[in-house]
Amino acid sequence: xxxxxxxxxxxxxxxxxxxxxxxxxxxxxxxxxxxxxxxxxxxxxxxxxxxxxxxxxxxxxxxxxxxxxxxxxxxxxxxxxxxxxxxxxxxxxxxxxxxxxxxxxxxxxxxxxxxxxxxxxxxxxxxxxxxxxxxxxxxxxxxxxxxxxxxxxxxxxxxxxxxxxxxxxxxxxxxxxxxxxxxxxxxxxxxxxxxxxxxxxxxxxxxxxxxxxxxxxxxxxxxxxxxxxxxxxxxxxxxxxxxxxxxxxxxxxxxxxxxxxxxxxxxxxxxxxxxxxxxxxxxxxxxxxxxxxxxxxxxxx
Amino acid sequence: xxxxxxxxxxxxxxxxxxxxxxxxxxxxxxxxxxxxxxxxxxxxxxxxxxxxxxxxxxxxxxxxxxxxxxxxxxxxxxxxxxxxxxxxxxxxxxxxxxxxxxxxxxxxxxxxxxxxxxxxxxxxxxxxxxxxxxxxxxxxxxxxxxxxxxxxxxxxxxxxxxxxxxxxxxxxxxxxxxxxxxxxxxxxxxxxxxxxxxxxxxxxxxxxxxxxxxxxxxxxxxxxxxxxxxxxxxxxxxxxxxxxxxxxxxxxxxxxxxxxxxxxxxxxxxxxxxxxxxxxxxxxxxxxxxxxxxxxxxxxx
Numbered sequence: 001x002x003x004x005x006x007x008x009x010x011x012x013x014x015x016x017x018x019x020x021x022x023x024x025x026x027x028x029x030x031x032x033x034x035x036x037x038x039x040x041x042x043x044x045x046x047x048x049x050x051x052x053x054x055x056x057x058x059x060x061x062x063x064x065x066x067x068x069x070x071x072x073x074x075x076x077x078x079x080x081x082x083x084x085x086x087x088x089x090x091x092x093x094x095x096x097x098x099x100x101x102x103x104x105x106x107x108x109x110x111x112x113x114x115x116x117x118x119x120x121x122x123x124x125x126x127x128x129x130x131x132x133x134x135x136x137x138x139x140x141x142x143x144x145x146x147x148x149x150x151x152x153x154x155x156x157x158x159x160x161x162x163x164x165x166x167x168x169x170x171x172x173x174x175x176x177x178x179x180x181x182x183x184x185x186x187x188x189x190x191x192x193x194x195x196x197x198x199x200x201x202x203x204x205x206x207x208x209x210x211x212x213x214x215x216x217x218x219x220x221x222x223x224x225x226x227x228x229x230x231x232x233x234x235x236x237x238x239x240x241x242x243x244x245x246x247x248x249x250x251x252x253x254x255x256x257x258x259x260x261x262x263x264x265x266x267x268x269x270x271x272x273x274x275x276x277x278x279x280x281x282x283x284x285x286x287x288x289x290x291x292x293x294x295x296x297x298x299x300x301x
Numbered sequence: 302x303x304x305x306x307x308x309x310x311x312x313x314x315x316x317x318x319x320x321x322x323x324x325x326x327x328x329x330x331x332x333x334x335x336x337x338x339x340x341x342x343x344x345x346x347x348x349x350x351x352x353x354x355x356x357x358x359x360x361x362x363x364x365x366x367x368x369x370x371x372x373x374x375x376x377x378x379x380x381x382x383x384x385x386x387x388x389x390x391x392x393x394x395x396x397x398x399x400x401x402x403x404x405x406x407x408x409x410x411x412x413x414x415x416x417x418x419x420x421x422x423x424x425x426x427x428x429x430x431x432x433x434x435x436x437x438x439x440x441x442x443x444x445x446x447x448x449x450x451x452x453x454x455x456x457x458x459x460x461x462x463x464x465x466x467x468x469x470x471x472x473x474x475x476x477x478x479x480x481x482x483x484x485x486x487x488x489x490x491x492x493x494x495x496x497x498x499x500x501x502x503x504x505x506x507x508x509x510x511x512x513x514x515x516x517x518x519x520x521x522x523x524x525x526x527x528x529x530x531x532x533x534x535x536x537x538x539x540x541x542x543x544x545x546x547x548x549x550x551x552x553x554x555x556x557x558x559x560x561x562x563x564x565x566x567x568x569x570x571x572x573x574x575x576x577x578x579x580x581x582x583x584x585x586x587x588x589x590x591x592x593x594x595x596x597x598x599x600x601x602x
Contacts, residue, residue, distance in 0.1 A: 147516070187513050192500065193520065195500065197579040198575075199493065199579075201576075201578050201582070203582075212485055214475075216489040219494065219527045220489050223497060223526070225523045225524070226523070228584065229580070230580075236569075238564055239567055249560075249561055252499070255502065256553075260547070266540055271535075271540075272535075278528045286522070
């Protein structure tokens, strides 16, 4: 096991705080420095033992760091990297936890210039409904996927260092290209979020919204759970992954138009075929998801 | 408390079986007769003590019955009512548990003719992922809504008998017109189901579906949970509530077109406003839902 001497975490909430807690629990790091915009949140992270020190000077924080994790809103990536760059030593590897990669990579290239190769983009697929340092838990990433989208410029050892750190957290490493990543998440994450927001807003804007909400039940609650997410974050993701999301949205609108035609023609057989195909695909997916989770739990034990 | 002498339940699965279990637990019925298409399921309902006897002759089953509940697929309502009609005595009230009401009422009018006034339409808003008699539980309806859509032809005492039975199960009675009911459920239940089926089918039909499903996570799982529902049932509901669903689907497609325009123009402010409105409306709804559930639990105790 590689033990990191020092890591610096920008943003010590759920994602960054859980990374810290997991590495600490694994004994995979000696010193953790936290940096963030909110003093209270950093103080809390320190009280909880997630971080050892609160970084006040960028120079001191980054001195002799092995690894830097950015767990900040995607739209802040560039400004954080600009602030880091002057103090970024050659042996330090920087990674992030952003849920889109194309814009993050572009921001990193602009911000880091000749130090761009030190940036290894990453995306842990894990979350909870809660946020902030109090939500951080050491087992958040156990059995979860972390997608790395290494750049042609990255040294193999830099990618390995990031992969190893996430594996110490219990995560399973996947690799995609930046383009694959953004297309995949536009389909299975970004589009569903936007559809859920759109449905709730559609209902809320009707004159008889109160009556409608009175009869919304558990199916509606689950369907719209992701519409409880942060509006700022989803504005940023929508803008950052706009081309891929537009593609997926257009495909979905075309799918709804096909379904509308079947319904207008009262074509019960074709509708049932579509519902069955969906039900079947979903149940196969759930089965493989459960198998994969069981396997990774076994590996962990 | 009114104690019913005899009730007859068509379909002794989750909905009918839980109705039986709840009335039995409340001591609100002396004899329960079960009728259904599947001998094994009826036998199981009897073993579980949900029903006292399996009805074999329609005449005998309906003789001196106070209440008949149809918990069969909506599309079977008419044929069951046609079979009942010759043996339906004047003092017997018939109700149903169908999730649409317009087509059910039309079917009842065709099937029952001069006995139509004995039919009081109902819709319990409760469910579980499981089905069949083994899924039936006595507390399924505690604190849940049952929507009655009484007809102008119904005698007040008939409506009261149905309402009282559901109240004995712990349910809260709501009243809507048939048209209100079908419009409301098209918006908050039928449309979300169709959107979830459409999304899963859209993804499953892509050439790289396997890659996509690999990265679908808990948000996707909750969003598509309702796409695990019975395809036959949703074909029937789609056909039975077609006009109201087309209305809601058109409104939603228009909403997506508006959102698409904002995204294409990269109008982050307007997107964030929409997301915030939705997030806010959902969190208010959840709060009122929790309050209502807490209140009805209090009333029950």
